[in-house]
Amino acid sequence: MISAPLPLLAKEASLGKPSRLYTEPFKDAAVIATLSATSTVKVLERKGGWSRIQHQQSEGWIRTLDLRFGKSAEGSVVADTFGLATGRAGSGNVVATTGIRGLDEEDLKSANFSAEQISLAESYRIDASVAESAAARAGLQSTTVEYFEDITNATPAARRHDR
Template sequence: MKRLIAACLALGFIASAAAEEAITLRSTELKAKPYSDAQTLLTLPERSKVQVLQRRASWTQVKSGKTTGWVKMLSLQLVRGTTQRRADNGLRSLFNVAQTGRGGSTVTTGVRGLSEEDLKNTKPNPQELEEAKQYAATEAEAKRFAMAGKLKAQQVDYLPGGER
């Protein structure tokens, strides 16, 4: 678990050096700065092609035409020539569902949009991990939160071969 947290923290600080292409998944505002209340430069229509320049937290700096600004990461889908869909992807997905009971498409904000090279070049940051641990809820806090939200406990089994 510690390794996973460390990897996620390290991934959060990586900025991609190579420009990538992306398309907007929905109509989205291009902001002057990576903040929700920043000035809106223009509104990009759905399926607009943009060039990805860098990432910062949940924001991505993009260039559309001559305008550069920031959009929310979840409003973009990266376009990669090296990862185009292959004809056998449907069969692979079917096999994955049969084998694991899942379709295999899982996206988390911490790693969305990172290339394989970005993932390979990560370096752990123990200081950031220790700082992140300070934000963890205690068991008592978690129980109070769950009770306030009328949540019910569920047993979730570990994956085979996983560490506890």
């Protein structure tokens, strides 16, 4: 998890869309409020893909991807740092991004079985002959890739040899 101290964060941000303010940094936490897309917030802390923010008298957690750190962050440490790093200092075009990969522990804990979603995923499946025909029309050639041998229980010498 990424956690950054307050001085490294933009003091203010705006929302790019209506967003829910949660009591905790989890999708299944209680919702405190729904903020409008025109809301301006103060970022207090970041943790993974979540930011703890203050909006008027409310404080809670919001998905960091819902925040926009543009002109409202000008003059902050983040804006100045990004400006220097990107060569956009003073241009007003500073952009901050957040990358989040995969599923975290909370996503897995809150996952529920959905027969409807399984059916939807299966509806995208095509037969091998259809895939081969499409690949041939695109000029692609078939390649066989051998599976790697499982060396988790191999001796250290065998592991070095296989690399």
